[in-house]
Amino acid sequence: MLKGQEITVLGGGIGGLAAAAALAMRGAKVTVLEQAPAIREVGAGLQISPNGVAVLDAMGLGATARARSVASKAVVLKDGVSGRDVIRLDFEKLKPGREFLMFHRADLIDILAEAARAQGVTIETGAKVTRVDVGQNSTLVEIEGQPTREAHFVVGAEGLHSLMYRALNVPRDPVFTGQVAWRALVPAEGDEAAEATIWMGPGRHMVSYPLRGGQILNIVAVQERSGWVAEGWNHDDDPANLRKAFAMYAPEARALLERVETVNLWGLFRHPVAEQWHKGNSVILGDAAHPTLPFMAQGAVMALEDAWVLAECLSVSGIEEGPALYQARRRHRVINVVEAANRNASNYHYASPALKFVGHNALRLAGRFASARVLGRFDWVYEHDVTRA
Numbered sequence: 001m002l003k004g005q006e007i008t009v010l011g012g013g014i015g016g017l018a019a020a021a022a023l024a025m026r027g028a029k030v031t032v033l034e035q036a037p038a039i040r041e042v043g044a045g046l047q048i049s050p051n052g053v054a055v056l057d058a059m060g061l062g063a064t065a066r067a068r069s070v071a072s073k074a075v076v077l078k079d080g081v082s083g084r085d086v087i088r089l090d091f092e093k094l095k096p097g098r099e100f101l102m103f104h105r106a107d108l109i110d111i112l113a114e115a116a117r118a119q120g121v122t123i124e125t126g127a128k129v130t131r132v133d134v135g136q137n138s139t140l141v142e143i144e145g146q147p148t149r150e151a152h153f154v155v156g157a158e159g160l161h162s163l164m165y166r167a168l169n170v171p172r173d174p175v176f177t178g179q180v181a182w183r184a185l186v187p188a189e190g191d192e193a194a195e196a197t198i199w200m201g202p203g204r205h206m207v208s209y210p211l212r213g214g215q216i217l218n219i220v221a222v223q224e225r226s227g228w229v230a231e232g233w234n235h236d237d238d239p240a241n242l243r244k245a246f247a248m249y250a251p252e253a254r255a256l257l258e259r260v261e262t263v264n265l266w267g268l269f270r271h272p273v274a275e276q277w278h279k280g281n282s283v284i285l286g287d288a289a290h291p292t293l294p295f296m297a298q299g300a301v302m303a304l305e306d307a308w309v310l311a312e313c314l315s316v317s318g319i320e321e322g323p324a325l326y327q328a329r330r331r332h333r334v335i336n337v338v339e340a341a342n343r344n345a346s347n348y349h350y351a352s353p354a355l356k357f358v359g360h361n362a363l364r365l366a367g368r369f370a371s372a373r374v375l376g377r378f379d380w381v382y383e384h385d386v387t388r389a
């Protein structure tokens with residue numbers, strides 16, 4: 001049903017490029033409008049869980065994705081202050097075949113952009129959309145320095161500050177979580193295991209994992225704070241502030257932070273999931289529809305799932321009926337994932353030594369007797385395969 005259908009995608013991030021490629025695979029004639037002068041990504045890591053890997057596989061990108069990422073073998077929770085292991089969840093032992101791929105974001109963007117181009121997608125860079133006017137059968141798209149275009153079908157994938165979101169919904173009212181986060185990349189020493197480590201601590205935690213064949217390490221560090229920093233994740237900070245916030249951590253963790261040369265800091269906000277994902281011949285996906293806290297590592301994965309389901313719904317039900325079916329298939333699942341991330345927000349923190357004792361011992365016990373159950377709590381997220389639904 002999509003053969004020759006013209007579709008304009010606003011935003012060339014993970015969601016926009018995945019949607020462009022998936023729609024073009026089904027015959028659509030797709031143009032991506034990206035504001036940046038080139039398709040590139042900031043330096044940061046991204047974990048793609050099995051439900052996201054399923055989408056990459058279905059798009060025929062599995063082999064490239066595996067070659068350009070590190071497959072995580074386990075997640076290890078440590079007491080950040082003592083450096084002692086609290087629980088180790090071994091993916092290979094517990095769930096054979098379950099793959100968590102750890103990417104440099106730039107590599108995943110590159111893979112998706114290549115896939116889109118190979119399907120004939122036109123990617124226009126330096127095309128900043130300044131206004132959208134959604135009608136019943138077409139949408140007017142204003143682009144900085146260019147004549148206004150009339151688009152037949154528009155996918156809003158412009159992330160957190162989406163114009164298309166605002167054309168479809170009342171403005172968002174984000175709530176500061178009382179947490180800020182730093183992210184940084186540091187050179188690896190070469191002997192780091194292919195696993196994610198979560199360093200839990202009082203009112204703070206830190207996550208680290210290797211990227212690019214183990215040459216670099218990705219660090220995300222979260223601290224509870226009453227004051228907040230502006231939203232958006234490209235605000236530079238002094239690495240000394242990060243080191244100071246984790247000064248009570250074990251030498252192994254501090255040694256990682258000593259290697260940080262540049263760091264970004266941002267405030268973490270909760271956002272409601274969009275009520276309305278479609279209107280006329282326009283839809284939204286990814287962060288445009290549902291920005292999430294990073295505590296389930298599902299933002300990009302949900303964007304991949306959206307992209308696949310959107311392409312399938314439009315292809316099976318057409319551009320009139322498909323958008324409503326797309327929202328019906330996605331919204332409930334996304335709400336559950338966003339709420340799980342909200343609940344996870346302070347799971348790795350403890351307010352007092354007594355709470356730490358109780359919490360860590362409960363985790364150790366769970367790890368010894370019921371590791372599968374600990375990991376299985378999230379089967380509903382990781383084992384869901386939108387490409388088979």
Ligand SMILES: Cc1cc2nc3c(=O)[nH]c(=O)nc-3n(C[C@H](O)[C@H](O)[C@H](O)COP(=O)(O)OP(=O)(O)OC[C@H]3O[C@@H](n4cnc5c(N)ncnc54)[C@H](O)[C@@H]3O)c2cc1C
Nearest residue numbers: 011013014015035047129158159286287297298299300301
């Ligand atoms: C520190 C951190 C760690 C994370 N870790 C993970 C993880 O491990 N796993 C995971 O699944 N998710 C993770 N996420 C979430 C994930 O990064 C996002 O959910 C994901 O990038 C959303 O993709 P998107 O395409 O919807 O939006 P974006 O990535 O924001 O892309 C939007 C694109 O639209 C373009 N754009 C914006 N406005 C316009 C305009 N007006 N005109 C034209 N173009 C425009 C932008 O330049 C950009 O290229 C993390 C997020 C953060 C901040």
